[in-house]
Amino acid sequence: MVRRYPMLTVVFYQTLFGAAAFLPLALLEAGSWRAPGPATVLLVGYLGLFCSLVAFWLYAHGLKGLDAGSAVNILNLVPVFGVLVAMVVLGEPIGVAQLIGGLVVMGGVTLGMKGPPRSTEKTAAITTEARIG
Known part of the structure; x- marks a missing residue:
């Protein structure tokens, strides 16, 4: 779309x-x-x-x-930055749950960004095939 x-x-x-x-x-x-x-x-x-x-x-x-996968991974960081901005701007305390949650999100984003390398030739062929078919 x-x-x-x-x-x-x-x-x-x-x-x-x-x-x-x-x-x-x-x-x-x-x-x-x-x-x-x-x-x-x-x-x-x-x-x-x-x-x-x-x-x-x-x-x-x-x-x-960026490709869609990278964009979605970056979008997952929004809550982490929301908590950090709330801490800096509003003086909100960060507890253990927020720290663990932030680490889990950042770990997931890191794994998602470092996933197996995608073949651009294969991706281009699939995209072209989808448009034709």
């Missing part, structure tokens, strides 16, 4: 359909809703613009030259 459409278009529709999937659940809570204040509106706008649009744009452009 990303060969046919720009990455940001794909991410836009993923986000749109994800939001549509959660809408029925949000409507179940409609009785407890109240009008958001100006600060809330600004914060939601910030989240939408910087934490979604800009973050996905940077991610997409940063991974342009």
